[in-house]
Amino acid sequence: MRDIHTSAIVDAVKKLCMDANLDLEPDMLRAFDRALATERSPAGRQVLQTLKQNAEMARTQRIPYCQDTGFVVCFVELGQDAHVTGGALDAAINEGVRQGYTEGYLRASIVRSPFDRVNTGDNTPAVIHVDVVPGATLKLMLMAKGGGCENRSKYRMLTPAEGTSGVKEWILECVRTAGPDACPPLILGVGVGGTFEKAALLSKKALFRELGSPNPDPVVDALETELLDRANRLGIGPQGYGGDTTAFGIHILTYPCHITSLPVAVTIECHAHRHKEVTL
Amino acid sequence: MSVTTAADGIKEVAPPLSDADVESLKAGDRVRITGVLYTARDAAHGRLLPLIEKGAPLPIDVRGQIIYYTGPSPARPGSIVGSIGPTTASRMDTYVPALLGLGLKGTIGKGYRGQAVKDALRQHKGVYFGAIGGAGAVLSQFVKKLSIVAYEDLGTEAIRRLEVEAFPAIVVNDCHGGDLYQDGMKAYAREDT
Structure with missing residues (x-):
């Protein structure tokens, strides 16, 4: 002991x-730079630049x-x-x-x-x-x-017949309904499988994975990549002003589930993705 | 006129605003606001509504004014304010038509507004501005003075009077039916999704 x-x-x-x-984590700061390299929308680029400046001010001037x-x-x-x-x-x-x-x-x-x-x-x-x-x-x-993005989090129990394509469409629907309310660029934590409460817990825990890192499961990693690309084709953009950067990442955790069930929980996280960890 | 266009194309907005000022603002216009803003969010609006329903005076005169939906973080000693970005506007949708009816001209927040708000913006000549959500540190530097004018017991949700200089925002919903969120999404959506 x-x-x-x-x-x-x-x-x-x-x-x-x-x-x-x-002090935003370095994975978030890298995400701003990656988005600035591809974002076409002038309003979207201006938002991303402001967010970078905001992160710098928070760190140096100790303003949240x-x-x-x-x-x-x-x-x-x-x-x-x-x-x-x-x-x-x-x-x-x-x-x-x-x-x-x-x-x-x-x-x-x-x-x-x-x-x-x-x-x-x-x-x-x-x-x-x-x-x-x-x-x-x-x-x-x-x-x-944050509360604004948390308020756009959703849960749905799909049927096994709806399958992987049903899960994909539901996740993209969550991005659409979150839209500008949840302060895009968003990060989605997704829990698929388990029970009602297990899926919700997984959706929160999924957010702790480093942004931009691959999912250890290659099948789920491919799903994440496809969904992120499709989310960024929706046109919502930074702050919803229109653009190519609607989401920075979609992180999925899975768990075995009952033969009757296909639970999917989506935690919506904003660009103010503030997380830290320590081991004692 | 309380709305003028600066050399850089950004519109300078100085409340109080008239109907003509509001009419000159179009969805997608970038603005800089200089003057007074009042802060109010869920709990403060919850206290204003019964007063409006009774026809009682409000703690602030909203005529021509702009309400900023925000609950700032505490100021450090020596600072005017802490972080002060916008909160989700739709939670205040139910209060908007009545406040516009009393002469309020603008609101600042983030996120979609409902159809009833868009209709009320047309009917009463009002405008909804977006500020960058989650940019609370950057936005704090445009606040030059702050005082609490009502409901101090609500803490961060109290009504505050801000004096701002060149506070940056963008017109999301104008009084002509224009909607930046719809226009922006249409312009950048790639249909092969």
Whole structure:
């Protein structure tokens, strides 16, 4: 057994929250440059240039990339030979969020109840998913998930008869309906298979893969490439002003499913794709 | 006239706006806005609506004005504002016809508007501008003054009065039925999808 004290988790989460909102990952910055090399639309190019400038300002002037500093979604991979000491794991994560958002001048965007809608004031609680895995480390994968794009996420249960072509058409339909509302260029996290909730979880987790990296499954990789090309032929473009860059990436995770089912969940992510991870 | 065209082709917009000002703006026009903007989003609109329905005075005089749909992040010490980009406009669609009826002239946000809003823009001479969603750091530099004018308890959702200089936006829906999203998509869609 290896002990991991909650104070280390609090500090790590606090730093991840601040860094995610101020310092876009290099895969995102490369995506802006790749898009600028192919984008034909002047309005689209101007948006992409502004977003690059925005990322630079966020990093150097410590102003959040987007005013919606997100709902913290935290995937935890807890080694089965690790032992969390000093308190509860979820309380430590939420304390890290509280400190990160308060001390980092990040926006409080969470209400305590979907009905009375009173703001909690410190962006807590986070949405926490824990997987127990082999090993003695604790991996924190954190995303600051924007609300505008999350609101365009969708789920559909297809029939096996609708098959792969049905899945493709549904994913492209999700891009169309998200359109300018979700701040394109978009990134789509797609979960195919499993059950209702498994597909949704996979769709979130899929977003953590490095943008531009191939899917380890060559069949799914070909599907992603085809869908990204088709999404970028829709013409929606950066911010929906028209153009060739509607999506930066489509990341698919799959899971076995029941003989009756073909569940597909699509998490819509905006260009403010703020994610960070650390292993303790 | 509160709308003029600068040498670089960008339209300079200075609220308050008249019907004629709004009529001169066309979908796809790039604009720079200088003057006052009021911020309001979901919760503030939720409080304005019962006042409008009762015919009670609003905490801001909307005649000729522009509402910016945004909830800024907190300002660091010594700064005017934190990050301040637009939020999704369609969530405020239900409030737009009544506010335009009271004389509001413009809204700034991102994303599609419903048909009822487009119809109300024609009927009351209003305009919907798009600002670049997710460019909150860049957009913060155009805000020169900020004060809270109502509903401070709503935090980021309070109504704020901003004084902006050369705030960049683009006309998405004009009062003639023009729609940048439709035009842009048509121009760049490659039909073999």
